[in-house]
Amino acid sequence: MVFDAPNPSVPGEWFVLYINARTGLIDQVHARITASFLRHDIWMGKWLDYRDCNGLKKERRREFHSADDDGTASHPMTQSPN
Numbered sequence: 165m166v167f168d169a170p171n172p173s174v175p176g177e178w179f180v181l182y183i184n185a186r187t188g189l190i191d192q193v194h195a196r197i198t199a200s201f202l203r204h205d206i207w208m209g210k211w212l213d214y215r216d217c218n219g220l221k222k223e224r225r226r227e228f229h230s231a232d233d234d235g236t237a238s239h240p241m242t243q244s245p246n
Contacts, residue, residue, distance in 0.1 A: 176196050182194075189214055208228070209226055
C-alpha cells in the first residue's frame with residue numbers, strides 16, 4: 165500500500181503486509197513511518213500471539229524493529245506487553 169504524503173490519517177508513506185498463507189493472519193509489516201520523533205524511518209513489525217476476541221482474531225503482542233533499506237531488522241526496539 166502506498167499513500168500520498170502528507171496524509172494525517174496514515175502514519176507513513178508505504179506499508180507491506182505479509183500474510184500467513186496457512187492462517188490468513190498478518191505475520192509481518194514493513195513500513196516507512198514518517199514520525200518526526202523517530203530516529204529511523206523504516207520499520208518492521210512482527211505480530212505475535214493471536215487470540216480470539218468476540219469472533220475476531222486479535223494479536224496479543226507485537227515487536228517492532230528498525231530496519232535498513234533492504235528490510236533487514238536490527239534488534240527489537242519496542243515490544244508490546246503480554
